[in-house]
Amino acid sequence: MIVSNATLTPQVLMPGDEGTITVTLTNTAKEAVRTSSDTSTEPGTGTRTETTSTAINAYVESVSLKGKGLQVLNGAYGQVGEVGPGQSVTLTFLVRAPAEEGIYFPEVWVRVQGARSVKFPVPVNVNSAYAVIKRPAITVARTVPDQVIPGESFSLGLVLTNVGGARARDLSVQVSTNDSLVSLTPEHYYFESLEPGEEVGLNLTFSTDRKTPTGVQQVPLALAYRAPDTTRTNMTETVGVQVKGQAQMGIASLSTDPPRLASGNPFTLIIRIENTGTDDANSVRATIDLPFEGNKEAFVGTIEPDNDAPAVFLLRAGEAGDRPYRLTVTYQDDWGEHVVEENLALTVEATDRSGLLIALAVLVVAAAAVVLWMRRRKNEEE
Numbered sequence: 001m002i003v004s005n006a007t008l009t010p011q012v013l014m015p016g017d018e019g020t021i022t023v024t025l026t027n028t029a030k031e032a033v034r035t036s037s038d039t040s041t042e043p044g045t046g047t048r049t050e051t052t053s054t055a056i057n058a059y060v061e062s063v064s065l066k067g068k069g070l071q072v073l074n075g076a077y078g079q080v081g082e083v084g085p086g087q088s089v090t091l092t093f094l095v096r097a098p099a100e101e102g103i104y105f106p107e108v109w110v111r112v113q114g115a116r117s118v119k120f121p122v123p124v125n126v127n128s129a130y131a132v133i134k135r136p137a138i139t140v141a142r143t144v145p146d147q148v149i150p151g152e153s154f155s156l157g158l159v160l161t162n163v164g165g166a167r168a169r170d171l172s173v174q175v176s177t178n179d180s181l182v183s184l185t186p187e188h189y190y191f192e193s194l195e196p197g198e199e200v201g202l203n204l205t206f207s208t209d210r211k212t213p214t215g216v217q218q219v220p221l222a223l224a225y226r227a228p229d230t231t232r233t234n235m236t237e238t239v240g241v242q243v244k245g246q247a248q249m250g251i252a253s254l255s256t257d258p259p260r261l262a263s264g265n266p267f268t269l270i271i272r273i274e275n276t277g278t279d280d281a282n283s284v285r286a287t288i289d290l291p292f293e294g295n296k297e298a299f300v301g302t303i304e305p306d307n308d309a310p311a312v313f314l315l316r317a318g319e320a321g322d323r324p325y326r327l328t329v330t331y332q333d334d335w336g337e338h339v340v341e342e343n344l345a346l347t348v349e350a351t352d353r354s355g356l357l358i359a360l361a362v363l364v365v366a367a368a369a370v371v372l373w374m375r376r377r378k379n380e381e382e
Contacts, residue, residue, distance in 0.1 A: 004025070
């Protein structure tokens with residue numbers, strides 16, 4: 001939370017006059033979320049993990065104005081409430097000028113739950129011949145992608161604007177990175193001057209690797225500039241980038257037991273499904289549309305990146321021939337629910353009856369031999 005603007009109405013107060021100070025509070029975060037995971041085990045279905053992302057707003061507990069020489073007639077707001085990322089709230093204070101002329105600096109105090117309190121001085125001219133010294137003020141506007149997939153490159157757009165009343169000299173911008181984000185563009189920029197109302201744009205490009213942690217990755221910026229009186233101002237800004245992994249399903253291997261399928265015989269079909277992506281694949285299910293008897297759906301569960309798991313189907317082979325079929329895999333990741341289909345085929349051979357024929361032939365020969373022997377014996381006896 002920052003005080004993005006403060007105005008006095010009228011611009012110059014006479015001693016004893018009343019006026020208003022209008023303050024605008026802005027939540028400069030583009031996106032703030034809290035991510036939590038809940039893992040449960042269900043009988044017969046394995047382990048199930050559910051990930052929930054909840055938006056976080058800044059809760060403003062109170063805003064007050066400390067006179068510092070002025071009389072504050074209405075200067076306190078309690079329980080202002082939540083301010084979402086990129087949103088603003090405007091508050092107005094009623095003040096009375098003192099009897100003595102001069103420049104006064106009442107302070108706006110902002111209390112934010114779970115964060116640092118903010119103090120912001122507001123210059124007030126009470127019929128003074130000395131105007132408040134104009135100074136430069138730099139603001140940073142950001143353009144970031146909605147999300148980034150680990151292993152991909154992305155760009156950030158920055159617009160630096162001098163919203164102050166004087167020229168900013170020797171403006172420098174230093175971009176910091178970490179092991180997860182590598183800058184593909186220069187990390188240091190310098191501008192000789194920036195006039196009031198003038199702006200300058202920067203386009204930064206970064207690369208990530210497959211091991212980049214998911215969540216919000218921060219890109220720190222260090223800015224420095226000089227006022228006309230040579231005083232130096234240092235400020236830090238951060239740009240948050242949402243990194244989301246993405247699961248990708250494929251077939252690691254396919255096998256049958258027994259390896260050769262015979263018509264009418266039972267067999268086991270094993271399809272190992274692999275995750276070649278950068279995020280867990282949850283609630284993985286595999287189905288096949290083979291025209292055979294048996295179970296044609298398998299629940300696999302969760303497959304982590306660079307791992308695989310088997311989908312097992314117990315079937316009975318149908319008629320002989322080449323049997324094309326379709327494998328359908330459904331799964332979930334941070335991007336939602338996905339469906340992947342693969343066209344496959346099995347070859348079924350006709351049942352081998354040669355063994356039965358040989359056995360019958362042996363029995364016929366044996367029977368004939370017995371008949372001949374019995375006839376020969378009978379003839380010898382006669």
